Amino acid sequence: MDPLLHLVHIKILAADLLSLSVQHTSPPSFLRCGRTVARAEIVGIVVSHDRREKFLRFLVDDGTGCVPCVLWLNHQYLNTSTSSGASDFDPTAEMALKMEEEVRLGTLLRVRGKIVVYRGAIQISVRDVVLEKDPNMEVLHWLQCVRLAKECYDLPPPSAESAT
Template sequence: MDSLHLVHVKLLAADLLSLASRHTSPPSFARCGRTVARAEVVGVVVSRDRREKFLRFLVDDGTGCVPCILWLNHQYLNANDSSSRASDSDPTAEMALKMSELVSLGTLLRVRGRIVLYRGAIQIAVRDVVLEKDPNVEVLHWLQCVHMAKECYDLQPPSA
């Protein structure tokens, strides 16, 4: 099995949003034939919509906008998401509420989580959010994405 599905793959929005969806249950995604399940993006929050059970927001990295969903009610998520495993569960409600306070318009964030399909569109089911104070982080993320794509992500998987 391809080990790329075990890590948060550093991706630019344009790359994330262009992943090929595989028709499996639960849905999985491919980049150059390799399975990608988790992603990390860095960008500026350009939209924010808070509801009782979730916070939906967009992160813009200059190549596109990544839709993100942060579930605020941990019990609700586990009861309704049979694909969620205990070892890969989303943050507890308390942690999620603290992370949701970091998400405000114009802030630079690092977001990591599972790649999921919602109404046919790719989004990130957020696992963690980090407020970035250094504006150079965005450019460094771009450089890391390009380097990792060239050296790791875009290599053909080993044949079995």
């Protein structure tokens, strides 16, 4: 069992993600059963989206709640010109634009990213988005979340006494 949950994207249900304990440190940290978590993976249906110049904000509903997600789009273009006179994309900007194309109302998505707090509410700062073509993936994700919670996430953190 890895006590360092903050190093991985934990598979989590929306209700569990939105109920994490927030430690108001700088930067904020998030606790689940005394263990620090920093990254999450959710699977659900896109129920709203709002495109702005610098970001795409959307909600993912997994049946237990709606998770606010933000995908940043304000990555800079590289100004270096090629021999054809065209400028190249920053790879991060190109990836963000490809991920933005996947976010449509009613689509089933797998979203991974960093857990953050914005205006007092937990949300995910998106690292990657994958379109799920198999509708069974949502139920499979639920089952994985329940199993992982039982076997890994909800166990008490190892104490100093048990380490000796």
